[in-house]
Amino acid sequence: xxxxxxxxxxxxxxxxxxxxxxxVTVKGPKGExxxxxxxxxxxxINETELIVKRPTEQIRHRAMHGLYRSLISNLVKxxxxxxxxxxxxxxxGFKAANQGNLLDLALGYSHNxxxxxxKELKVATTTEKGQNPKIFLEGSDKQLIGQVAAxxxxxxxxxxxxxxxxxxxxxxxxxxAGKAAGK
Numbered sequence: 257x258x259x260x261x262x263x264x265x266x267x268x269x270x271x272x273x274x275x276x277x278x279x280v281t282v283k284g285p286k287g288e289x290x291x292x293x294x295x296x297x298x299x300x301i302n303e304t305e306l307i308v309k310r311p312t313e314q315i316r317h318r319a320m321h322g323l324y325r326s327l328i329s330n331l332v333k334x335x336x337x338x339x340x341x342x343x344x345x346x347x348x349g350f351k352a353a354n355q356g357n358l359l360d361l362a363l364g365y366s367h368n369x370x371x372x373x374x375k376e377l378k379v380a381t382t383t384e385k386g387q388n389p390k391i392f393l394e395g396s397d398k399q400l401i402g403q404v405a406a407x408x409x410x411x412x413x414x415x416x417x418x419x420x421x422x423x424x425x426x427x428x429x430x431x432x433a434g435k436a437a438g439k
Contacts, residue, residue: 284335
């Protein structure tokens with residue numbers, strides 16, 4: 257039995273979950289999210305918890321059991337608490353500014369990069385003296401936040417010699433030693 261798959265997903269107050277045509281829809285205070293699931297996987301909903309069941313012990317069913325339980329758990333957490341991601345710009349002259357959902361990034365290239373954030377997410381930027389500029393992404397969809405943050409990070413990945421680039425705030429960049437000085 258899958259350790260993750262057999263754990264029930266607790267349903268907080270104010271959250272409603274419906275299953276129709278192999279699509280799980282979760283509604284809560286922060287919005288509505290849906291996730292298509294495999295037709296073989298069974299969903300059992302009680303008043304306070306949701307249980308994901310698999311029909312057989314086939315490898316395919318065992319693999320999907322834990323996967324769909326985790327995805328549904330992420331939907332429930334997203335519509336109740338929401339998700340946040342924080343990025344940091346490390347480098348001389350690196351800047352970030354936003355107007356609505358347009359992110360204006362100066363990352364050392366000849367032109368600024370204008371990055372459009374999906375309307376489902378909220379973006380905020382801060383620039384304080386003596387600290388690196390920061391980008392804050394906030395929303396209810398964990399997958400979308402992760403994808404957008406990865407795209408922003410991909411515009412200028414942290415390099416291993418000086419550590420310059422866009423990184424997650426909790427990311428540790430492994431540094432390399434530069435070339436040894438000649439005699």
